[in-house]
Amino acid sequence: MGAVLAEPRTLDKRFTGIVKCKEPLARHTSLRIGGSADVFVMPRTVDDIYEAICFAKESEKPWMVIGNGTNMLFPDTGYAGVIIKLGPWFGRLQVCQDTLYAQAGVNLRSAIMQARESGFRDFDMLVGIPGTIGGALAMNAGIPEGSICDLTTKVKALTSDGKLINLTKDECNFSYRHSRFREETLVIVEGEFSLGKGKIWDGEELLRRRKVHQPLGIPSPGCVFKNPQSGVSAGQLIDRAGLKGTRVGGAAVSTKHANFIINEGGATSRDVLQLIDIVRGVVLKCFGIELKLELAVVNS
Numbered sequence: 395m396g397a398v399l400a401e402p403r404t405l406d407k408r409f410t411g412i413v414k415c416k417e418p419l420a421r422h423t424s425l426r427i428g429g430s431a432d433v434f435v436m437p438r439t440v441d442d443i444y445e446a447i448c449f450a451k452e453s454e455k456p457w458m459v460i461g462n463g464t465n466m467l468f469p470d471t472g473y474a475g476v477i478i479k480l481g482p483w484f485g486r487l488q489v490c491q492d493t494l495y496a497q498a499g500v501n502l503r504s505a506i507m508q509a510r511e512s513g514f515r516d517f518d519m520l521v522g523i524p525g526t527i528g529g530a531l532a533m534n535a536g537i538p539e540g541s542i543c544d545l546t547t548k549v550k551a552l553t554s555d556g557k558l559i560n561l562t563k564d565e566c567n568f569s570y571r572h573s574r575f576r577e578e579t580l581v582i583v584e585g586e587f588s589l590g591k592g593k594i595w596d597g598e599e600l601l602r603r604r605k606v607h608q609p610l611g612i613p614s615p616g617c618v619f620k621n622p623q624s625g626v627s628a629g630q631l632i633d634r635a636g637l638k639g640t641r642v643g644g645a646a647v648s649t650k651h652a653n654f655i656i657n658e659g660g661a662t663s664r665d666v667l668q669l670i671d672i673v674r675g676v677v678l679k680c681f682g683i684e685l686k687l688e689l690a691v692v693n694s
């Protein structure tokens with residue numbers, strides 16, 4: 395199935411995925427915010443990803459890759475480029491002995507279930523995180539006690555000039571909610587994870603902890619700020635500054651978890667950015683601590 399796009403450059407007829415023009419990004423983010431992407435593609439193969447990148451380059455448009463959009467804020471004006479969403483077509487998942495192989499579009503929940511079926515509870519650490527393997531690796535997602543990098547042995551990625559490279563864990567430059575994938579134009583295609591060597595997590599208990607402390611079921615991007623190194627969490631600082639419930643338009647600081655900004659209905663990207671500025675300003679004034687963003691904010 396070829397896909398024809400607006401002149402001057404069309405996606406090659408060999409492109410086998412889905413292409414949409416002017417696709418609302420609010421549909422693809424957990425905050426339910428964001429204007430339209432000029433071009434939105436869901437590749438079926440690695441060749442499709444490369445073709446989408448070439449299309450973007452030749453059309454002189456920016457491009458970026460997303461997973462489930464659960465830690466992203468897009469502008470209200472949308473994205474004047476190509477969004478590459480890795481979904482179920484990048485969903486291969488298997489466990490061989492004590493290694494889990496998962497393509498970038500696999501949901502963390504599926505990885506947890508697959509590992510459990512093979513008798514391993516390592517992935518339970520990530521229970522309740524609504525992202526994909528690709529997004530989790532890029533963000534080095536985790537909880538205070540550990541992150542996905544603790545389980546990672548290798549990552550396969552596509553460079554912007556079409557080469558598939560295999561990176562060791564060290565080459566991924568993982569740090570707290572960060573990796574080289576947030577800085578470089580690399581598309582994570584697959585991850586390899588070691589099972590049975592780390593802590594055995596009680597997934598049910600971790601999920602219970604989330605239900606008690608987090609505003610689940612309301613549109614949000616999870617935690618907005620990274621925890622500072624001072625030892626006090628960003629949520630505690632925001633709470634102590636009396637900011638729970640502060641709102642701008644349809645966006646509010648959750649009263650349940652102060653590091654969550656929620657969309658109470660009709661929130662815009664502008665509302666969220668203004669609220670972020672308010673929170674940062676008040677926390678800086680009260681405690682002299684500059685909060686850094688965990689949320690991936692895309693500029694217009």
Ligand SMILES: Cc1cc2nc3c(=O)[nH]c(=O)nc-3n(C[C@H](O)[C@H](O)[C@H](O)COP(=O)(O)OP(=O)(O)OC[C@H]3O[C@@H](n4cnc5c(N)ncnc54)[C@H](O)[C@@H]3O)c2cc1C
Nearest residue numbers: 461462463464465525526528529530532533535536582616
């Ligand atoms: C209710 C809720 C609870 C949450 N709890 C947690 C938590 O406990 N811990 C935690 O760490 N996070 C948490 N999050 C945030 C979020 O779920 C994680 O950061 C998750 O890993 C993001 O995955 P994603 O697929 O949604 O990535 P996206 O949000 O789509 O993308 C995030 C970043 O990764 C990049 N990216 C995505 N896929 C790829 C790829 N294939 N190759 C290269 N780059 C890629 C994007 O460009 C972007 O910069 C929570 C979010 C919500 C809504």
